[in-house]
Amino acid sequence: MRLVMLKRVIAGLVLAAALVVAIPSFAQGDVLMSVPSKSDRVSVNGVEIYYEIHGEGSPLVMLHGGVNPADFFGAPLAAMAEDHQVIAIHMRGHGFSSDAATPWTTEQMADDVDAVLDALGFEKVDVMGWSLGGGVALQTALRHPKRVRKLIVIGMNVKSSGNYPEVLTAFKEMPSMAPAIGAQLAESPLAELYPDADWEAIMRKTGEMNQGEFDWSADVKNIKAPTLLIFADADMMYPEHIAEMYRLFGGGTRDARYDGALRPTVNQLAIIPGTTHYDMVQKGLKPVTDYAKAFLAQ
Numbered sequence: 470m471r472l473v474m475l476k477r478v479i480a481g482l483v484l485a486a487a488l489v490v491a492i493p494s495f496a497q498g499d500v501l502m503s504v505p506s507k508s509d510r511v512s513v514n515g516v517e518i519y520y521e522i523h524g525e526g527s528p529l530v531m532l533h534g535g536v537n538p539a540d541f542f543g544a545p546l547a548a549m550a551e552d553h554q555v556i557a558i559h560m561r562g563h564g565f566s567s568d569a570a571t572p573w574t575t576e577q578m579a580d581d582v583d584a585v586l587d588a589l590g591f592e593k594v595d596v597m598g599w600s601l602g603g604g605v606a607l608q609t610a611l612r613h614p615k616r617v618r619k620l621i622v623i624g625m626n627v628k629s630s631g632n633y634p635e636v637l638t639a640f641k642e643m644p645s646m647a648p649a650i651g652a653q654l655a656e657s658p659l660a661e662l663y664p665d666a667d668w669e670a671i672m673r674k675t676g677e678m679n680q681g682e683f684d685w686s687a688d689v690k691n692i693k694a695p696t697l698l699i700f701a702d703a704d705m706m707y708p709e710h711i712a713e714m715y716r717l718f719g720g721g722t723r724d725a726r727y728d729g730a731l732r733p734t735v736n737q738l739a740i741i742p743g744t745t746h747y748d749m750v751q752k753g754l755k756p757v758t759d760y761a762k763a764f765l766a767q
Contacts, residue, residue: 503547503555510566513584514577519565520585521557524550528594529765530582530609531557532602534624534750535675536654538564539662541599545750548758549597553765556591558582560605562671564663573678575601579608583616595765597621599750601675607685610692620696621761624704624746627717628684631710643676689717696736697764699757701744711740737764 505521512518521542529549533541542557549555560578562568571577582605586594595618598606603625610617626632643650651669654660660668696718700711715721719734739760741753750757 503550505557511585511588513581513588514561515569515571516561516581517567518561518581518585519559520589521555523547523555523557524553526553527765528591529553529555530586530594530596530606531555532560532582532596532598532605533557533563534600534602536563536671537659539659541602541750544754545599545758548754549761552762553595556586556589556594558585560601562667562674564666568667568670573674575604575608575678576612578605579612582609583613586616592616593618595619595621597623597761598625599623600625600746607689607692610694610696611685611688614693617694619765620692620694621699621764622696623699623757624701624749626706626710627686627689627714628710629679629682630684631706631713633705633707636705640676640679643679644673647673647676686713686717689714692718695764695767697739697760698737699739699741699749699760701746701749701753702740702742703745704749705746711738 503523505523508519508521510517510519523546531541531546531549538557538559546555546557558581559566561581562573582596593616596606596609596616598604598621600623603622606620606622607625607627610620629637647669650672651667654668654672660666698711698714698718700706704711712721715736715738718736720736720738722733723731725732737760739756741749741756744753
């Protein structure tokens with residue numbers, strides 16, 4: 470019943486928000502969850518950032534998509550925690566983390582991640598982010614390159630013009646629609662998961678942080694951490710932009726030869742068939758996590 474109710478809420482929000490954020494397709498109580506060995510809040514950069522630690526092994530930071538941490542911190546987290554010590558971070562204003570009056574940026578969120586890791590004593594980690602979390606993962610690699618061993622970016626563009634026009638329009642309209650969308654989310658099962666969340670502010674700030682143009686292409690070319698890019702075959706950006714991103718990471722420049730000896734880069738690209746930006750980490754759970762585990766194990 471809870472899942473049906475949530476799906477009805479989502480259906481009502483599709484025109485306003487599903488084009489641009491990872492609106493939840495399930496709640497934490499509807500999937501097998503990993504139990505954290507530790508959870509707490511860390512005071513960094515004027516906010517209280519909530520984190521959980523799951524599993525054992527090499528450290529892996531997981532960064533959720535917009536609005537709802539539960540989508541990424543459900544089954545995907547449980548799968549990755551089978552082989553890694555996962556540090557799951559709720560970004561400022563999301564989930565159990567607090568917020569400040571200042572606008573959101575991926576750069577600020579990346580600095581929050583770095584500060585949390587510093588407080589917890591993690592010197593070097595792998596970083597895996599989806600959607601908004603993918604942007605924060607990229608900025609973490611750019612702003613704090615010594616912190617990142619390997620990078621996994623799921624469903625994130627590196628310039629605004631890489632997104633389809635309807636995505637850009639939805640971002641533009643989101644701040645004005647935030648009161649209506651926020652009110653609906655406040656009546657959804659998400660409000661039970663995150664009772665202190667300010668849903669109107671979340672929607673408004675999500676739209677505001679995606680206003681205007683940006684282009685990280687020149688900077689992304691300089692990322693040294695081995696990187697895996699993962700996209701849906703019906704993602705929110707042009708296929709041409711996905712290819713452009715892979716080329717920024719050194720891929721797609723020549724034939725690798727029959728034995729792979731001439732592969733141009735250690736960086737990798739995966740396309741998950743039959744998925745969209747919004748259902749990729751649920752519908753494509755096994756290929757996404759299998760590819761991620763194999764990449765990190767190399």
